[in-house]
Amino acid sequence: MSSADPRAIMLLSCPDRSGLVSRISHFIYERGGNILDLDEHVDTSEKMFFIRVSWSTSNFSIPACELHDAFAPLAKEFGASWNISLGDRKMRVAIFVSKYDHCLQDLLWRHSIGEFAIDIPLIVSNHPDLEPLAARYGIPFHVFPVTAATKEEVEREEIDLLQQHDVDAVVLARYMQVLSPQFVNRYHSRVINIHHSFLPAFVGSSPYRQANERGVKIIGATSHYVTEDLDQGPIIEQDIVRITHKDTLDDLIRKGRDLERLVLARALRLHSEQRILVNGKKTVVFD
Amino acid sequence: MSSADPRAIMLLSCPDRSGLVSRISHFIYERGGNILDLDEHVDTSEKMFFIRVSWSTSNFSIPACELHDAFAPLAKEFGASWNISLGDRKMRVAIFVSKYDHCLQDLLWRHSIGEFAIDIPLIVSNHPDLEPLAARYGIPFHVFPVTAATKEEVEREEIDLLQQHDVDAVVLARYMQVLSPQFVNRYHSRVINIHHSFLPAFVGSSPYRQANERGVKIIGATSHYVTEDLDQGPIIEQDIVRITHKDTLDDLIRKGRDLERLVLARALRLHSEQRILVNGKKTVVFD
Amino acid sequence: MSSADPRAIMLLSCPDRSGLVSRISHFIYERGGNILDLDEHVDTSEKMFFIRVSWSTSNFSIPACELHDAFAPLAKEFGASWNISLGDRKMRVAIFVSKYDHCLQDLLWRHSIGEFAIDIPLIVSNHPDLEPLAARYGIPFHVFPVTAATKEEVEREEIDLLQQHDVDAVVLARYMQVLSPQFVNRYHSRVINIHHSFLPAFVGSSPYRQANERGVKIIGATSHYVTEDLDQGPIIEQDIVRITHKDTLDDLIRKGRDLERLVLARALRLHSEQRILVNGKKTVVFD
């Protein structure tokens, strides 16, 4: 089984009931699919069912493009939120940045060596500073200066641009603007942010300064989906690094840069591989 | 769904083929079982399939005791290694120790607060030192002094004792004797050892001394199934802790004690919850 | 140099100025002391100097008991907070507990095998539950039921008891009462607490429940000195463990127990070895 084999991935959540795994796997089996990976989770307190299945479609008896219609009746019966993605279309991801380059340069380098199965059709920024970095990797860079007065209009233009480029998800790679509810809801559970603290500690601005003042012995970084409430969205991934009394604020920023890069890259990878389901204020991550 | 609901757990491995998940989950579904947890793995290089399924048997249409016979034909068709365990019988685990108490006292304390769903019918040792600790927790303690001359005979007596107590698995909690192939093969993939190094580094004796001499910056502990080859069995769990040039051999031993306790406890928990399948020289751990 | 050699340890902090290391080390050298370990830190933003020096007193030219008076003039000149402890007197530590046993049993076991260079003259509790555990290790156990009405009077009795036993430090090993400012100030920077979260996240009660609701991917434990402000004292040590969507609240509590034990034991060890200096709201830990 080579990784070039055509594949389909289904992500689905619905109220729990008997027979879900059996009926979903049977749906795949009876059409000639071979399940390569199946992860399943039941949240017993919420009585919710979550599943990710990937299967080979090389011997599939129906065209992959008809999969959606074929599965729809079952999904309706289950009352499910779901989607099926096919291996022949890569997820299209826009990256938003401001002036810090560490996350952007890391994502672009990883992308260049094939770590992510995505396309990056464009980069958006409220500053021109990182245009040369984007140019080095041959990715169009769009500058949208933002002020309080122009924000609403600018976001509308950005959304237009994203739609023109058929963008599926947005990564905020240290983008220093708060997105409006209008934007966030348009891309619900599809805008990934990196916050440079171990959330819920140190929300808001200057988390390294806050950490330095509090005297913590460990700092962190958190990647989460953006919601209307600042730094409150469902957490995708977190990681930490130890610090000591010797570490100055500059040391925290330096050590934190490595964390931010790693955590954001992992979150993007998980999202792009369809490994995340949102469960209320939390995530189910099939790693 | 309370945790007191009757449950069954199936562990199965077989050559990979289409329809395995579908047919296994259908087997459970058509008998009224509700799948609570399903983990599945395909080793694409070895073309092997591994699965762990747990389901509620509260509405099961056949008596749980008939499950084995009911599933046997399917298992035979798949060419599977498999077993089904029912929640009404706890795994029975014997602990072997010598003189070090840290692993034993930790396992017994965890057991006393209900961390493991096991029974510990007996403790075996080649020294009498830890008998008071066993007595504190009310567990019978059997002393079998071992010499090169008596080893074969002693092991035979130990196996008899284990059989009398219907023991399913053996934990070597810093037991300072090498078991014979005869013993190991009798309890294949059921003898869990803790080695106080990050295997395959520092096999054999005095791994902390070896680590100290080599000047490593991290030490580890490894829990693995015992095979005929010393310290070469399939690895279940590993963990590490950082050290510095300030740490003496005594510090390594002290820090390592904490590691050994944690790693062995995790391994026993994973084994007792039927979460491990052996795949050649490696393990599949459905954590 | 055997570890049984007589030693002295000086902990000192003062405003930074030139020559501090030279003059302190010279003070020791000219009296025949041999420095075994010296750690020094300058907080350049606060312009404060911190030092820990330990030295062998086996060839010391003055009696160790005269050290304090001999050094006092220098300390006065420096405007220093300081103390010198001699190896012939162990720190005396009281442990306060309520009903949870995991931290207490771990501390007592570690103490029994010599991990801490302390004496534990007594254990105090507001419940009788853990008396058998204390008895097993032969340590007097004093029960002081506490109500809002009696708290002030009870704390006075507890302080009397601590003074009778010449107690230097208090460890709150999951003690479920908030100490009054009167108590805290009496033992300023000498009451060590374990909080079962990654502070400053999840202050107050039920941190595991809060963590579970927030959907974090990592949980932590924090040991800190107790101050008048709940969970705000200077942090001594923190550690974390990864969790996933599979972990229920009970799993968080179970995994957290291991963290709490480890973090509290490390904090007590650091404190008992005179490795901690308080720097405002933060600590300097010479590990």
Next chain:
Amino acid sequence: MSSADPRAIMLLSCPDRSGLVSRISHFIYERGGNILDLDEHVDTSEKMFFIRVSWSTSNFSIPACELHDAFAPLAKEFGASWNISLGDRKMRVAIFVSKYDHCLQDLLWRHSIGEFAIDIPLIVSNHPDLEPLAARYGIPFHVFPVTAATKEEVEREEIDLLQQHDVDAVVLARYMQVLSPQFVNRYHSRVINIHHSFLPAFVGSSPYRQANERGVKIIGATSHYVTEDLDQGPIIEQDIVRITHKDTLDDLIRKGRDLERLVLARALRLHSEQRILVNGKKTVVFD
């Protein structure tokens, strides 16, 4: 105290004796230096003394360039290995690479944002592949194809080149050639390698393949000084990442890339800040 203040750093090791800290700190103090950071370690089993002191030379009473001659008599008396580095000269580091770019691009990016206080006068490679990456950062790139027949001659040319550029240290950023003893001894304790395993596990070639076959649950990376014995040199830094049965060889390589980058960058930082002393087969790292 700004970081732009002129500083000196002394690294020294010698047989242990009384008064070393006092006399070294007094040497600095009496010349008007203010100690900013002092770390000291005594290896009691080897009876060796190690120290790193950094001090401000802004009020120094002798020219910094005379420091070496001024201290030489004391060093001779102590029988010390030592050096003093002055802040006005950056360490000069050459990077050797082959075809893998991940370590090189990470080091160059870190260098470009000022993480290392070094100059990188040149990059050496046995392949031309990474020349464009070097060009992007404006660093001269020298290609020296190596065969068994030409190795001796090529190394001689490389050493000439390093000497022309006044190179202090060499970083092997996944350089796929074994250096000859002649080269290694010329730059003793100054050639830093990154090995993609948790040494001493998996020495030699294909460590990820070895790790995959052994079924370890954690992989690592190790940075060490190069000696004549392959992968046996004194270890500077190590780190690890967890893996599971799901991780293929490609996943190990991907996860390992992040480790290699981080570990090598930390090692270079420690070396460039004069924080490492070699102690036989081990290192003392004053972090």
